[in-house]
C-alpha cells in the first residue's frame with residue numbers, strides 16, 4: 008500500500024499559503040491535482056485529509072463569504088467520502104454519517120448562496136442516506152425520525168418558489184404516522200401557501216390547527232395558530248376578523264373546564280407577595296407564545 012502522507016504536509020502548507028492570500032486561486036483545484044486518489048488507499052488517512060485539510064478550508068471560505076469556494080470544497084468532500092476507497096464494513100458505518108454531514112454542509116451552503124434547486128437536490132441525497140440507515144442494517148438512533156431531511160428539502164423548494172413541490176412534501180409529512188410533529192408540518196404548509204400568495208389556503212390550514220387544538224385541549228397550539236391567523240388577517244386589512252380573533256385570544260374562559268370562575272391574569276416578574284388575584288411567572292412560560300390567563304382549577308395557562 009502506498010503512503011500518501013508525503014502529500015499531506017505540502018498540501019496543508021499550500022492551504023495555509025492560500026488562506027493568507029484571499030485572491031489566490033481556490034486551493035481545492037491544486038490539492039486535488041496533488042492528491043491522486045489512486046494513492047489514497049488508506050481510509051484513515053483519507054479521512055484525516057478531509058477533516059484536517061478540507062474542513063478547515065470550508066470554514067475559512069464560509070467565514071469569508073466565498074460561496075463558490077465553499078461549495079467547491081464541500082462537493083470535493085462529498086466526492087471523497089463516496090470514493091471507491093471506502094469499502095470495508097467498519098468504515099462504511101461512520102462513512103455514512105460523514106457523507107450525510109458532507110451533503111448537509113453542501114446543501115446549507117447552496118441554500119445560503121441562493122442555489123435553492125441544487126440545495127433541495129442535495130438535501131434529498133441526505134434523506135436517501137437517512138432512509139437507508141433507518142431501514143438498513145445500520146439502524147442508528149439518530150436516523151429514526153421518519154421525516155428525515157424532507158423538511159429541509161421542502162424549505163429549499165419554498166425558497167426557490169417551487170411551492171407545488173414544497174406543498175406535496177409537507178402534505179406527506181402532515182400525514183406521517185405516527186405524527187407527533189404534524190402541527191409543525193401543518194404550520195410549515197400554511198407558510199408555503201402564504202409564500203405562494205394563497206392566503207385562503209393558509210387560513211384554512213391554520214383554522215384546522217385551531218380546531219384540532221380545541222379538540223385536544225392543546226392551549227399552546229390554539230394560541231399560536233390564532234396568533235398566526237391574526238397576523239394573516241392584519242396583512243389583508245380584515246378589521247372585523249382581526250377583532251374576532253383578538254376577542255378569542257383574550258377570552259378568559261378556560262378551554263379545559265370552560266369556566267372563568269377560577270381564572271386569573273398571568274403577570275411576569277418576581278413573585279414577592281402571594282397575590283391570589285394574579286398568577287405570577289418567572290420570565291416566560293415554555294411552549295406558548297403569550298399565555299394571558301391562568302386557571303386555578305386546572306393549573307393551566309392559556
Ligand SMILES: [Zn+2]
Pocket residue numbers: 261262263264265266302303304305
Ligand atoms: Zn379550567
